[in-house]
Amino acid sequence: MExxxxxxxxxxxxxxxAVFALGIAFTAYMLIDSWGKxxxxxxxxxxxxxxxxxxxxERQRLWTAAAGVAVTAAAVVAALVAELPQEPSPMAAxxxxxxxxxxxxxxxxxxxVAIAGGGAGVAALAWASGPTGVAAMTTMLVVGGLIAGPVLRAFAPGPRSGVPAGESVTWPP
Structure with a gap:
């Protein structure tokens, strides 16, 4: 655990x-104001x-990411089935x-690669309820993560990037 x-x-x-707290509060307020109940x-x-x-x-890299993909995918499906506000919300995305x-x-x-594929899958799943701003925002944010991750990986060689010291990093594999 690093x-x-x-x-x-x-x-x-x-x-x-701080961004999460403020964004979650704002989103809740907007949903109360628009959807009610x-x-x-x-x-x-x-x-x-x-x-x-x-x-x-940073504490459990693989499991937190896998859980995040699973929770978001389940939320998208649940929102579709139960006719709730579209997921993922801005802060979840x-x-x-x-x-x-x-x-x-x-x-x-x-x-x-597996986590990246899961994130892309969730972004694609967000489009299941049609072309909406939520789906577009989710896609833009996930694509941002898909771009930022390899760029940051290229500048963080060594054990922090999951690559043994002295080996090069190539993306995609």
């Missing part, structure tokens, strides 16, 4: 946590779980993008 190194990692997580509870719960997984990504990008940056190649 924790974020130095004050930079801590500051990134503090900033990300208790529809906001499901979206808020999913966003909180996804935000927590994104903030815990951001958390998924963070998990996908971080996985590509830090995991060995094949687990990183």
């Amino acid at each position: 924790r974020p190194r130095g004050p930079g990692g801590t500051l990134v997580n503090i900033g990300l946590g 208790a529809y906001w509870i499901f979206t808020t719960a999913i966003a909180v779980v996804m935000g927590a997984l994104a903030l815990l990504r 951001l958390a998924l993008a963070v998990l996908v990008g971080s996985s590509i940056r830090t995991l060995p190649v094949w687990p990183a």
